[in-house]
Amino acid sequence: MDINKLLKPNKIAIIGVSEKEGFGGDTCRNVLEYMNEDSYYFINPKREVAFGKKCYNSLVELPENIDLVVICTPQHTVEQLIKEAAAKGAKAAVVYASGYSEVGTKEGKEAEESLINLCEEQDIALMGPNCAGYVNFINNISPFAFISEERNRKGSVGVVSQSGQLVLSMMDSPKTKFSYAISAGNSSICKMENYLEYLVEDEYTKVIAMYIEGVKDADLFTRVLKKAAIKRKPIVVLKTGRSEKAQEIAASHTGSLSGADKVYDALFEKFGVIRVDDLEELMSTSLALATMKKIPENNNFASMNLSGGETGICADLGELNGINFVDFAPETLKKLDELLPGYATPNNPLDMTATLSYDVEKFAQALDTVMSDPSVGIVAIGYTLLQDIADPAIYYMSEGIERVTAQKNSKPVVMIPFTENTRNSEYSEKLEKAGVPVLPTSNYAFKVLKNIADFVGYDAAKHNIEVEIPNPSKGEGSVLSESESKEMLKEYGMPFPDCKIAKSEEDAIEAAKEIDFPIVAKIDSPDILHKSDTGCVKLNLNAENEVKEAFNEIMNNAQKHYPNARINGVQINNMVASGTEMIIGVNNDPQFGPCVLCGLGGVFVEVFKDTSLCLAPVSRDEAYKMVNSLKGVKLLRGYRGNKPADIDAYVEAIVNVSRFACDHKDELKELDINPIFVYENNVCVVDALVVKK
């Protein structure tokens, strides 16, 4: 399969041309509008011409071979047409028709299976079915089923989407310019992951904007994300499925398996992918990254505005969105003080006053001063560029901006408007040429700034940019007993209290003497999960007779409550002092493999949901980041005069659990370490449960 024949064909044939509204007609309109006349053929046996261009009866009649066939006709015609196209040399097809696996019926699935077989047999790179086609803006190729406003869209944002409608919506975004816009549809042959790889490698594509509902090929997807992370090519993703409702919709929409949404958050964090919440944030983040002449050197912002009100808004939104407005250096403040009117107070965010916006020279000096501050990485100018220019400030400001951004050491600048308005195209283009993106209004703009800051702050070297994809499970699921679970974990350096399994009273007393009092006795059985609630745990045993009594009670209770349980005996554990109660968990995601969780135990995880996730393998840096992102980390750092807990040892334990999980990725389902006590100088696992697939 050669994806180049699909996305960069020399000759294409459109089947089902029409002058009406709809897929066929709109594809023709797009092709006529953007493509070179001799790069495509129209085919419709019922017409001689369409839009003044000759229509052939069938593919056979074409005077030459083609690379790509674009099929606008219904499902039942598709396979025959693909065969004809293959005979005519085609190595690629775009199929709009729906009625395949996405409808969820047996017939639909079979139709898709059959189409896949045919394309594999004929070595056809298929886009779709159930897609809206694509546009290659670099080479002017536009087999695309929807019509958008007419404008020049050639640029450097590459789009891949699992929804055709959303490709259109992205193209409707009035300022973004594209290299490719691809509607992946059902991804039967060419998958979303293939398009992504193509765009990561494409030299014209500076930023990739994706809409996805789920991932089919987790291995290829993560390999491509890794490639992008190393190249530092930004990928911005809108993935629905945070809510259960959205997950249901995705399932019925493109039949995507949309997995646990939080795992995607962990995946994206690992590879430095920017995740956004809606289409406008997707487009404006991509636009900003594509327009800036270089990636900022650091993620400290400076903000300049024309009024105190707007400056205050920026200060608040900055804090709300986690933007760092760095303190200006004394030198910067001094220069600004000289430039600004007497009543103004230099600060960051800066109210430079409206006066400066009517003075090119002074405005340019102020911008240059702010930009030259050594701590500043990006400058955000607050100004509402309107569609119809009513106030002349933009004349002066844009000239000042052009002047300053033309300097060799210029840093990235963005413009933040305060009310929604399609910006004046003359000025927004002028600014774009100067590398200054005009962002959407402030709430979005600050999300975009945060996205840029996160991208700038991401360092692939601090992440283990791999995942451990498990093989499909064949097992039927089984739970290990506590002692079996511990045995597995001990090999990975996890510390446990001294423990022996006692099969009899005598065993128990012997074990207790060896281990030393105080003792905790617990049933050991893979079939008894709620040990405490059923009297199968006895704490704080301080004498032989207590141990003996406990042994008998536990065995009796176990037999009473779980008559059919397999019982290994009673664990005789040394009862350790209590430390800060933490947890470590693993959930083995069927697509992306083991995902490690950490957090404080008890109510903190259950009521406050204060946990942090990372896909395995977890690097030491990643583990520190996990722990530091907990709200409750303050409790570990030495709260109210307590001594700090041993965060290093806890991090070590997280990394060890990750190693364990990677080594057992094919048989592990879940691991639950709850609690692990963190002390001043070490940690100790008090309970652990391994569940196998």
Next chain:
Amino acid sequence: MDINKLLKPNKIAIIGVSEKEGFGGDTCRNVLEYMNEDSYYFINPKREVAFGKKCYNSLVELPENIDLVVICTPQHTVEQLIKEAAAKGAKAAVVYASGYSEVGTKEGKEAEESLINLCEEQDIALMGPNCAGYVNFINNISPFAFISEERNRKGSVGVVSQSGQLVLSMMDSPKTKFSYAISAGNSSICKMENYLEYLVEDEYTKVIAMYIEGVKDADLFTRVLKKAAIKRKPIVVLKTGRSEKAQEIAASHTGSLSGADKVYDALFEKFGVIRVDDLEELMSTSLALATMKKIPENNNFASMNLSGGETGICADLGELNGINFVDFAPETLKKLDELLPGYATPNNPLDMTATLSYDVEKFAQALDTVMSDPSVGIVAIGYTLLQDIADPAIYYMSEGIERVTAQKNSKPVVMIPFTENTRNSEYSEKLEKAGVPVLPTSNYAFKVLKNIADFVGYDAAKHNIEVEIPNPSKGEGSVLSESESKEMLKEYGMPFPDCKIAKSEEDAIEAAKEIDFPIVAKIDSPDILHKSDTGCVKLNLNAENEVKEAFNEIMNNAQKHYPNARINGVQINNMVASGTEMIIGVNNDPQFGPCVLCGLGGVFVEVFKDTSLCLAPVSRDEAYKMVNSLKGVKLLRGYRGNKPADIDAYVEAIVNVSRFACDHKDELKELDINPIFVYENNVCVVDALVVKK
């Protein structure tokens, strides 16, 4: 002072007319553009005409009396001109000049004081100084210093702003239509609060949009908010100052006292005021409320979209923003199933498929079906209305919308676009006429929906819509001892453990016998705050000799650590069982009076900041709302098999603390009850500290 002479004058005079850019020239342009020719006079001794209109030499020369003088000239000319205007019958003035209290200098403050005295003497309703004037769109009066895009702006949103630049930015918002737009400036005579009152009473103003940095007249402000709450006239407020940086900026901008920001949140919640984060949210929330033909009957939303992708985005954003997409009734689902193509699954949010958007009849039926669902209060249609129509769907949809919204029982409808674009004006006006606001893109749109939902859900009857504004403090600040604090609170029904103050060993033993063991002994002194850390508390005393020993140790420790402390003796308390550890606090805000706080004690308040605030007087409903808004409320409701705690008694305690705080508003600075134990059937205060002003 008659604010009507300021905002609805019959005749006005502009002083300092000019044809240049700047305040004078731009005011003339606005006046010429919008005002009736014989309603204003131009004055400039250096010109005969400006813009073809006669200029008078001075106010004296005018052929008739005026109501309002608009002074565009610098500060030093202002007082003389006001005197001349008063002589000419003027009862109102707009003063743009700056250089008054906002600059923070002694001269500036004195200049403002002098201006205030003059205006009071002459009974002049003054707008400003340091303002940008106003526009009365209802009567076409426009003494306003900035120029915006030309368009018809007459509508029903009333604007008051403490920043002139932001009034302009609001007018730049391309879809909103206004009744008044007022730049309050320094609010020396006519205050922001007066303008707000005017707009609350104004029949043409349906919604009020405000930008404020702080409040000068808390009493008038809250009285007006109360009036609006009772009338159910929506007030939407953008108040900066969430961040410290914004508070500094506000202080240097209009010299506003911007108080504790969280108190404003509590204030706005009490009176049902909608608080927003930026200008676009301010304008679009106001636009939505002004455009809808009626306030929705309930805050359940239905969402209808043209694609699965957009439907998924709406589902996620709905969850993120706390929007309730109600489950459709079986009848609704059945009807939709009949209307929709076979592959679509009816649900809320609904993917109605693009097919329906090309079919007026079916689209109207689908909208009508969704709207008729008895649970639905508002319908949100997801569709990106572009500036240049490329796709005909909007033809069909707008006709369908018009048809359905014209029905008698129609419910409010809003439209949600997915990418930023100044919407096609023909269609946005059509939709507006049908009562359908076109919102900004989805992230904003869902904030607007949440704002509407909150406004619809607000019930003034469930709030005590008063505040208790304290008189300015004369005291020097003093701390009460624990027993003194308790004495004050006991009168308000707060339950404490049995307690006696012992001055001697014998007293202590006697008290312990009366009270019953176990005993807690604590020092009682207004000067010893850190009792536990200095050995001034002894817990769990179970015998007379232990009490005796504790008494002596405590007295010794107190004398050792606090040699100068005033000591009342040692409190002998019954040691109560521990319950769920909660807190109740009061902070007496200098502007808005006592603000009551509740939350879980210990790490929950200190690390997780899980608290809730309400301005006193706190009603029972408000107290329940406070408690229910805590994340940790789960711990009270019976966590992991524990019995539920007595939330009623805790609520009672909150209300009692509020009563106490109101009665002592003039002398109370802070109250800190920490902890109050909540048991299964009652509560008990274990420690309390009153700090007086």
